[in-house]
Amino acid sequence: MSNNRVSRRQFLNYTLTGVGGFMAAGMLMPMVRFAIDPALQTKAEGQFIQTSQKIDEITDVPVKVDFTFEQVDAWYKSDVTEAAWVYRDGDTVIALSPVCKHLGCTVNWEGDSAHPNQFFCACHAGRYEKSGKNVAGTPPLGPLDEYEVSEKDGFLMLGKKIPNTLV
Amino acid sequence: MLNKIYDWVDERLDITPIWRDIADHEVPEHVNPAHHFSAFVYCFGGLTFFITVIQILSGMFLTMYYVPDVVNAWKSVYYLQNEVAFGEIVRGMHHWGASLVIVMMFLHTLRVFFTGSYKKPRELNWIVGVGIFCVMLGLGFTGYLLPWDMKAVFATKVGIQIAASVPFIGELIKILLAGDATILGAQTLTRFFAIHVFFLPAVLFALLAAHFIMIRRQGISGPL
Numbered sequence: 001m002s003n004n005r006v007s008r009r010q011f012l013n014y015t016l017t018g019v020g021g022f023m024a025a026g027m028l029m030p031m032v033r034f035a036i037d038p039a040l041q042t043k044a045e046g047q048f049i050q051t052s053q054k055i056d057e058i059t060d061v062p063v064k065v066d067f068t069f070e071q072v073d074a075w076y077k078s079d080v081t082e083a084a085w086v087y088r089d090g091d092t093v094i095a096l097s098p099v100c101k102h103l104g105c106t107v108n109w110e111g112d113s114a115h116p117n118q119f120f121c122a123c124h125a126g127r128y129e130k131s132g133k134n135v136a137g138t139p140p141l142g143p144l145d146e147y148e149v150s151e152k153d154g155f156l157m158l159g160k161k162i163p164n165t166l167v
Numbered sequence: 168m169l170n171k172i173y174d175w176v177d178e179r180l181d182i183t184p185i186w187r188d189i190a191d192h193e194v195p196e197h198v199n200p201a202h203h204f205s206a207f208v209y210c211f212g213g214l215t216f217f218i219t220v221i222q223i224l225s226g227m228f229l230t231m232y233y234v235p236d237v238v239n240a241w242k243s244v245y246y247l248q249n250e251v252a253f254g255e256i257v258r259g260m261h262h263w264g265a266s267l268v269i270v271m272m273f274l275h276t277l278r279v280f281f282t283g284s285y286k287k288p289r290e291l292n293w294i295v296g297v298g299i300f301c302v303m304l305g306l307g308f309t310g311y312l313l314p315w316d317m318k319a320v321f322a323t324k325v326g327i328q329i330a331a332s333v334p335f336i337g338e339l340i341k342i343l344l345a346g347d348a349t350i351l352g353a354q355t356l357t358r359f360f361a362i363h364v365f366f367l368p369a370v371l372f373a374l375l376a377a378h379f380i381m382i383r384r385q386g387i388s389g390p391l
């Protein structure tokens with residue numbers, strides 16, 4: 001215990017600052033938590049989506065496979081069609097996301113005739129090898145994302161997007 | 168009549184010193200275009216404010232018809248532009264004003280730079296000015312999404328992608344801007360609307376007040 005006297009002025013300063021702080025926190029906390037909710041939400045993901053691509057028709061040449069799913073965007077539900085570049089590498093089937101890792105345009109397999117055997121992004125001439133590895137010296141800074149892959153009744157199923165595991 | 172009303176109020180509230188303190192000050196010769204035509208460069212600050220006022224007024228009126236929802240946003244903009252009387256004009260004021268305000272702000276900044284007006288004792292006002300510059304860019308970025316057409320959505324996609332490339336906190340910034348970890352959609356539009364119409368204008372008012380109070384205190388900088 002210190003034996004400094006607490007003056008009336010100090011006492012009022014401390015209590016009023018304390019009470020005021022509680023009131024301010026009580027007001028701000030709900031609003032801040034409300035605003036940052038999207039960053040703290042965890043989504044139940046990992047559902048596989050059926051495509052119309054037969055597994056045994058997949059070759060080592062990438063083809064674009066469209067698939068449609070119901071997207072729940074807060075209060076707005078809609079059917080969304082996305083695509084994957086799908087090919088066979090030995091025994092495994094590989095599905096790459098077509099979303100360019102530079103600024104999000106859509107990449108095409110052999111989209112530029114000057115660069116065969118590569119994915120090409122027309123927006124800023126970004127290029128990727130077949131594994132999705134970005135070609136150094138072009139704008140993208142990372143490899144194309146991959147889709148989890150599975151099979152049902154001979155048809156390709158696509159799961160969630162994961163970072164590229166091939167490069 | 169008006170004079171009588173003024174005198175009646177002034178007698179009770181003594182309002183003359185209030186407006187005199189705000190409005191009654193000298194405009195030095197070197198900033199008056201009537202003396203030296205080249206002094207028109209000193210008008211750009213006022214022009215920036217003038218266009219800001221237009222943005223605020225036209226924006227307030229646009230919200231009478233605009234709906235920040237993915238299903239109806241585009242339709243409401245189409246409606247207010249093509250069906251409402253003078254809709255093309257009011258939207259046009261806001262649309263073209265948004266670019267013009269950036270141009271004026273840039274010219275004003277150039278004037279301050281080349282007259283050296285940012286030097287002591289006006290360093291703080293330069294800093295506040297940089298804050299205003301950032302808020303204006305933020306208003307342009309968030310407003311651009313609101314018509315919810317293809318150009319708006321893809322421009323925002325790219326903009327958010329750029330924000331996401333910030334080291335360490337980029338992903339967090341992206342989610343807080345878009346309102347969702349993967350989707351640019353319903354929650355992005357409502358967030359951008361709230362930021363565009365409430366949050367940034369509030370910050371803008373505070374910064375403008377600080378800007379003008381400082382100018383009033385320090386006066387305009389001297390001739391070159």
Ligand code: HEM
Binds near residue numbers: 223229230264307
């Ligand atoms: C100085 C400040 C502001 C700037 C630079 C600005 C900028 C913009 C821009 C670039 C757009 C897109 C317009 C288009 O492409 O046609 C927009 C739309 C909009 N703004 Fe602002 N804005 C400002 C202030 C405000 C304020 C204060 C409000 C409301 C109180 C407001 C309400 C709106 C609304 C409702 C729209 C959507 C309607 C439309 O797209 O025509 N704005 N703004």
Ligand code: FES
Binds near residue numbers: 122
């Ligand atoms: S978005 Fe693909 S290269 Fe820029």
